[in-house]
Amino acid sequence: MNLRPTLRLLAPLSLLLLAACAPAPIYKTAPGAITATPVEVAHAPQQYGNGTVIWGGSIVGVHNFPDHTEMEILAYPLDSSQRPKPNAQGLGRFIAIFPGYLESFNFPNGALVTLSGQLSGSRAGSVDQAPYTYPLVTVAQSHRWTADELRKGHPNISFGVGVGVGIH
Template sequence: MRSYAMFRAPLRLLAPAALLMLAACAPAPIYKVSPTTLTVPPQQVADAPERYGNAEVVWGGRIIAVNNYPDRSEIEVLAYPLDGSQRPLGAQPASGRFLAVMPGYVERYDYPEGHFMTLIGHLNGTRAGKVGDHDYVFPLVQVGQAHLWTPDELQSRKPDVHFGIGIGVIKGWR
């Protein structure tokens, strides 16, 4: 009985420490959201825009096109669900399209087609448009902040923490 009691105290300390280590492996979301931030997909907003007003959203997806106008730029985005770090999950089914409206001029080479982005902003109505020959309603998001994901950031979905016994090789080491 005495040996069991001797291990009990360290185990009580070890469990919370292990949980903290695992939690530290998960990257934090890039944007801080409020309890009123919408979690609905763009297609749902396009179907009933009057229900959502000027709500804050955190959306992301693949850049389809960049269009520049005299007073603003619009980035057409094919939306995907986001993971816990707010990275678009491009392997999941798309959840609609939206237009990210940014003030001033946006260089299309800074937001290249095919790259993934995540943004935080406020809904600002909808606009009718076309996707190919199909009529489409695009939710408009007035962008507050935008993040363009690098391939390395998208690949880092898995934590770089490994446990084991043996010899390890560091990727990219020269």
């Protein structure tokens, strides 16, 4: 019995089913959007002007001012659904500027966010005692990821040979 034709049919079908489990990106990428990372923009902010970005990462801190809120974020690469991948190498820090007041309790340190917005220059600062240049992003849209949303699209399926016992 030859299983190759069956396997050739099942392999693409399996990949299609797994891809169908992944949620769609939450923000539409604008034509001409900047694909540079925050650290790349920090090194040459004038090169990127007021371009639009979709960046995400882990919240480092939230600071409220009389007319706006600033959120410092450690950027991470985004997956195909625009969820930050915190186990990956960090891509630099940036400051997200929101109009009005954000309740910092709703945006705790370590929470994962994705946002879209427009670059609005840079600011010199520091990380601990080291000087640092932060790209500034005026936020148009933002999303704080819940634990359930981060798990969606990651089926709890594993493949292997052997015997195993799992308790959930």
